[in-house]
Amino acid sequence: MNTVWMTVAAYLIGSISFAVICSKLFGIADPRTYGSKNPGATNVLRSGNKKAAIATLIGDAAKGWLAVWLAIYFQDKLGIGDATIALVAIAVFLGHLWPVFFRFVGGKGVATAAGVLLGLDIWLGVATLVTWLVVAFAFRYSSLAALVAAVFAPFYYGLLFGVEPQLFAVFAMSALLLFRHSKNISNLIAGKESRIGSKKGK
Template identity: 90%
Template sequence: MNTVWMTVAAYLIGSISFAVVSSKLFGLADPRTYGSKNPGATNVLRSGNKGAAIATLIGDALKGWVAVWLAIRFQEKLNIGDATIALVAIAVFLGHLWPVFFRFVGGKGVATAAGVLLGLNPWLGVATLVTWLAVAFAFRYSSLAALVAAVFAPFYYGLLFGVEPQLAAVAAMSALLVFRHSKNISNLIAGKESRIGSKAKGK
């Protein structure tokens, strides 16, 4: 029973779209109406409001971290196994991708995935974030950085901890991240992908 309610709770936490919430607080247009129409920090940044973008980034990452950290923190008390931790990790991520509070229209999950990885293990999160930053700094494409980091995340987990239930969750998140970036992959190949910091049309 604990596994069921913790998984549901994680999904509901993930369903909070900080891109939409932050945009409302900063008096901005709904991020689902401009740019890539993706409710995420990169698209919010296209509004020109760095504060809203940072708030979105922190909020989306924090919800992933909180869900996983709480599950690990109370693992022994609630008598749950590593498989439940893995379910919580993927549930909060799925909540971000398909949020029940926002008609199942969510973001691509990069920040939330980073929070989940940091929650599972700080070194895992740092290694993946460094990969993202290195690619983003070198090429100025957020999507490319996310794709490369997604590919490396399961490799880092396996290298650090071996084959565990959480590895399956990390691999599933990585696969979903690549899937959610399918349009970005096409744009990158065609040379049409927007670079980090570029403003949305009409802004």
């Protein structure tokens, strides 16, 4: 029973869309109405409001971290295993992708996945974030950075911890990230992908 309610709670936490909430708080347009129409930090940045984009990034990452941290913190007290932590990690990520509070229209999950990885292990999260930063600064494509980081995340986890239930959660997140970026992959190949910092119409 603990596994069920913790998984449901994680999904609900993930369903909080900080892109939409922060946009309202900062008085800018709904991110689902311009640019890539993706409710995430990169698209919010296209509005020109850097503070709103940073707040979105922090919020989306924090919810991923919080859900996993709570599961790990209460692991011994509630008698849950690593499989439950893996389910919580996937649930909060799925909540971001398909949020029940926003008609199941969510973001691509990059920031939330980063938060989940940091929650699972600080070094796992740092290694993946560094990978994202290196690619992003080198090529200025947020999507390309996300794709490369997604590919390397399971490798980093396996290198650090071997085969555990959480590894399959990381694999699942990586696969979903690649799926959610399918259009970006096509745009990258065609040379039509927007670079980091481009405005609404670009």
